[in-house]
Amino acid sequence: MHAGRRDDADVIVVGAGPAGSATAHWCASAGLDVLLLEKASFPRDKVCGDGLTPRAVAELARMGVDTREDDGWIRNEGLRVVAGGRSWELAWPDLASYPSYGMARSRATLDHLLAQHAQASGAKLLERTKVTGPLLDERSGRVAGVTAQLLDGRGRADGETRTYRAPVVVAADGVSSRFATALGLTRRDDRPIGTAVRTYYRTAGTPRHEDAFMESHLELWDGAPGASTLLPGYGWIFALGDGTANVGLGSVSSTPARQSASGHDYRALMDAWVRSTPAEWGFTPENQVGPVRGAALPMGFNRTPLYRDGAVLVGDAAGMVSPFNGEGIAYALQAGRVAADAITQARTRTTDDARERTLATYADRMRADLGGYYTLGRWFVRLIEHPAVMRACVRHGLPRPVVMRFVLKLLSDCYEPRGGDWVDRVIAGLTRVVPAA
Template sequence: MVIAAHDDADVIVVGAGPAGSAAAFHCAAAGLDVLLLEKASFPRDKICGDGLTPRAVAELVRMGVPIREQDGWIRNKGLRVLGGGHRLELPWPELSSYPSYGLAKARTSFDHTLASHARSAGAKLLERTNVTGPLRDERSGRVVGVTARPVDDDGRRTGDEVVYRAPVVIAADGVSARLATGMGLQKRDDRPMGVAVRTYFRTPRHDDPWMESHLELWDGAPGRSNLMPGYGWIFSLGDGTANVGLGSVSSTAAATKVDYKALFAAWMRNAPEEWEFTEDNQLGPVRGAALPMGFNRGPLYGNGLMLAGDSAGMVSPFNGEGIAYGLQAGRVAADAISQGLARGTAAGRERAFATYQRRMKDDLGGYYTLGRQFVRIIEHPQVMRLLTKHGLPRPLIMQFVLKLLSDCYEPRGGDLIDRVIAGLARIAPDA
């Protein structure tokens, strides 16, 4: 039985991850009536590296999220890169567009912080609400809301299905993209797909000020074994623990045959002893997740439905970063919706809503296209090893690589490196 709900809103946001909570916050701050639906209850975990680049930090600053140390954040000053027998520390660049530091915070508390911030701005948050599909107008086919049902913490249904209605719906429902697939929007197999696995360890180096990246992963002792595809990370969280994981990427969405948990175990056998990554210090199992990249699903807006975050494949092919782009998408979507709902005609509303896709593609389309080409080059371990051996000793090259891979460059102006990257992104075809 379907029961009509009385919780109609100006906008419904499905999923209270970074993209959804950012969208809910910005919409509520603009004075809109917002309904934010989340299938789990907070705090809840998500598979992630837990590290935030300066680009993501800038979005948190725009939202007014408290990012002090006493609020559970740890700042990092840049990236420490290890590979090819080299060890290099690369500070985040000094830019006018982004701060010169990154942050880290476990997703169990990070997502809860953002959802609470959206609620404090006026968004109505409904947890344990599993959205089952889009609600469509019978004549036009336009999305006019969603159907949902209450569930318990294990995802079991606890009540009757409910209908929530709104003029526009934001699908921020993650890699499953249930709303998008319900509208027939299938992912593109010619876009990169990443896989990441991670766990947590107690470690005496929990307050290390650098994000650490290992560009070489071996299936035995270095020099006497095979080089494995992928890269590893160690992100200190400042609370006695570190997020430790590894990722790999393919230039297409084809299934990978890599045993990532075995690969992770092999890496841990060779991990630096000073981190103390032992079985006794491991907190929880090694868990994995897919990383949809490079706008692998679209359109970003159509028929009353906007896609934001992982549901639209907004993960960077360069580094697996998704939070910064999810936060950005939430902000841009909220602006388009606010402008659209202020228009006096349906046609005017749709024109304003459509600016969301154009703005996101204008800003990220060329950059993601460069990322697809980058993946085709480095997905072969031999090439990655060659680049690591000969590129790491050259500071200018590594400064270019840091800005390119982290998407931390001045889009206009800046130094020569900034202008080169910005120029390449502008001339690359739209993703």
């Protein structure tokens, strides 16, 4: 750093979604000065299924987030799988590593709560602050901070561009990650990409109110069921416990090129699927709350490297969504914890080279923990892209109890990494022997 220049923080976090707020919380808890910059103002919405697997609940517990049911949280007992005219209720696995329940909460309130949790830990949150690009050190080219634009209540520029300096910047700014893109860290074309659409329905007085199971429908037809293509993906119904349910669907492609070539109209698919649901569920235009909104799901570490020259990528900015189920919150929270540990440890190193090596351990740890699982997920997507394979899995695989055990543990990423039953050991063994993503 040049003489006379002072840093504004020890670390700047760009984006206050789950990944950014988790990073900010853990860094602030370790005594670092943290600036958390968010372009919107809370509460604000994000397109998501709003479901939290036991893996995500475990991360919230580590953070000390209060998840009492009388504070807006709803617990669920497991996953209900619907396919081929049948349904199976699969309880979450009873594991030492994760709790035996999942949860649900709308992103509008979840993200706000996590940002407030980061503030309570000591992070400084600046809302309506849009990061416009990285600030680079003139001599080394290393990231030295960010440039940002203040926004008014309508999201328009309000005032001059500001500069904030820090030795480490965490990009948690979502799937597009303009910050990472400005550094030349572009999305990979050899990784899966998903598309999800969702809306909300009022459910009070219907069978869908406060459902104890998260529900997944594994048959999505691009047209009349049985008369057209069976898509790789699923529809979901997640009760939120507040008189509404999150209802949506998602589909996945092995590469962005295959997704572009598919030409599916996901809003039309959503409309057709919802209209086919039983009338007593109440999924009607009169009960719909808000529009159908869509978003891309970046999967399997689709932007790398996860660390370079003072920039750390977490959550959707790094493509940390699971190719198996479209889940991203658990990995976003985990990435924030692991990134904060590397950043905190780097502060104790006495040379630039040692600090860089320590910061780079973040990428190594994330790849070691998730790389094999994401590789299996890529292979899984390539298989189910073939309608015949997808049809065989639904018709012949799901009715078998052993297959269902694998499905639950793989789709939820809830298995014992060491020990556990034989299903856990098989999955864990496969993640270790395949090439890491």
